[in-house]
Amino acid sequence: MCGRYAASRGPEDLAEVFGVEKWEPEETLAPDWNVAPTKEVRVVLDRPVKDAPTPRPVRQLRVLKWGLVPSWAKNPDGAARMINARSETLAEKPSFRRPFAQRRCIIPADGYYEWVTAHDERQLEVEGKKKRARKQPYFVLPADGSVFAMAGIYEFWRDRTLPDAHPLAWWATCSVITTEAETGPLGVAPAEGPRSLSDIHPRMPLMLTPDRWDAWLDPANTDTEGSLRRLLEPPPGGLMRAYPVRAAVSSVRNNGPELLEELAAPEEATLF
Numbered sequence: 001m002c003g004r005y006a007a008s009r010g011p012e013d014l015a016e017v018f019g020v021e022k023w024e025p026e027e028t029l030a031p032d033w034n035v036a037p038t039k040e041v042r043v044v045l046d047r048p049v050k051d052a053p054t055p056r057p058v059r060q061l062r063v064l065k066w067g068l069v070p071s072w073a074k075n076p077d078g079a080a081r082m083i084n085a086r087s088e089t090l091a092e093k094p095s096f097r098r099p100f101a102q103r104r105c106i107i108p109a110d111g112y113y114e115w116v117t118a119h120d121e122r123q124l125e126v127e128g129k130k131k132r133a134r135k136q137p138y139f140v141l142p143a144d145g146s147v148f149a150m151a152g153i154y155e156f157w158r159d160r161t162l163p164d165a166h167p168l169a170w171w172a173t174c175s176v177i178t179t180e181a182e183t184g185p186l187g188v189a190p191a192e193g194p195r196s197l198s199d200i201h202p203r204m205p206l207m208l209t210p211d212r213w214d215a216w217l218d219p220a221n222t223d224t225e226g227s228l229r230r231l232l233e234p235p236p237g238g239l240m241r242a243y244p245v246r247a248a249v250s251s252v253r254n255n256g257p258e259l260l261e262e263l264a265a266p267e268e269a270t271l272f
Contacts, residue, residue, distance in 0.1 A: 001084050002150065002176040002205040004249070005112040006033045006139070006260060007042065009147065011061055014108050017147050018044045018213065023061035034255045035109075037083045041066045043152060043174055045105040046217040057219050064105075068175040069157040070095045076157060076171060085153060085175040087206055087232040091224045096175070099153035101222045106208060107152040107176055110260070111141025113249055114242075116193075116200045136193075136266045137249050138200055142207070143187035143241040151177040151206040151216060151232075179206045179234050188241030192265045197240060209235045 008031035011023050029042055043064050046057040068082040072094075082095060090100040115135035142148055154174040162169040181197040181204040194200045208216055208231070215221065216231050244263040248254045 001114075001178055001201065001203045002112050003037065003083065005035045005148075005150075005205075006110040007031070007035050007108060008033060008110055008257070009108065011042070014042065014044070014061055014147070018061075018106065018108070018149075019059055020044060020061045021059050022049060027063040029063060031257075032255065033110075033257055033259045034249060034252055035066070036252045037080050038065060038067050040064070041107060041174070043105040043107050043154065044217065045103070045154065046219055057217075059217070062172070064154055064172045064174045066107075066174060066176075068095065068099070068153065068155050068173045069171055071098070071155055071157055073157060076159075076173075082173075082175055084178045084203075086203075087151075087177050087179045090153070090177065090232070091229070096153060097224075099155045099175075100228070101224050102219060103154045104216055104219075104228075105152045105154045105174060106213060106217065107150040107174065109148040109150055109205075111139050111148050112150075112205055113137050113139055113245070114201045114204075115250070135250075137245050137247060138190075138194070138242045139245045139260055139262075140197065140200070140204070140240055140242045142239060144239075148205075149208045149210075149213065151208050153177065177206045177232070178203045179232070180204075182234065182237050182240070184237035186241055187238040190243045190265075193244060194242060197242065200242060206232065207235050207239070209239075 040063050046059050048055045049058045067080050069076045085096045090096050115137050117135045152174050157171040181202055183196050183198045189195050197204050212231050244266045249259045
């Protein structure tokens with residue numbers, strides 16, 4: 001799954017990486033090392049520009065809210081439950097089916113956080129000797145330090161309680177697409193701890209390699225049973241690394257580059 005990630009790159013950097021043609025300087029977001037559900041996030045998408053002389057899709061850097069609200073929803077209350085969309089059921093789920101066919105995006109990140117519980121800690125919880133096992137957070141990122149391009153979908157929702165001219169009448173929201181975590185060895189594994197992503201969590205965000213960006217963002221491609229489904233295949237293994245970070249990231253109140261500081265070993269000596 002993806003429940004927290006880091007996004008510290010500025011719009012100029014992202015525009016260069018993804019070939020963005022248009023972004024609004026007033027849509028400013030500060031670097032965020034602890035992006036949590038329902039926050040505003042930057043996404044890359046291809047979409048015609050309103051009132052443009054031609055209807056061609058333009059690659060844009062936009063600010064959306066993380067937590068998809070389906071266009072048909074009566075209210076946005078379920079957004080926090082729609083932060084992730086499983087790749088295996090995108091074409092079937094009513095909430096995700098149309099965005100998958102028509103509104104796909106890339107959600108840039110430095111990497112994402114995931115928490116793992118040690119075997120001994122889990123056993124104590126099973127035996128009722130602990131109410132809640134301790135979990136060690138890990139930061140997962142591309143081994144080469146490149147941008148983590150998470151596959152996403154987005155949707156528009158109209159708040160019917162507000163007049164058309166109200167600035168909040170329309171919501172633009174998104175979800176991160178997840179897939180089964182890699183079972184093969186990490187490209188760079190920590191000295192102590194998990195040897196594969198599946199050792200940390202059974203799910204992971206679907207990373208799009210650069211050769212898939214254009215096809216994924218192309219709004220003219222609506223072939224959900226063919227070419228789009230093939231784009232949901234996991235990338236080659238061995239591209240990721242993971243390392244332990246401090247438990248401070250577990251609180252959304254904490255936010256700063258120190259959250260990405262790599263620990264020499266997990267904070268709990270008995271984690272593995």
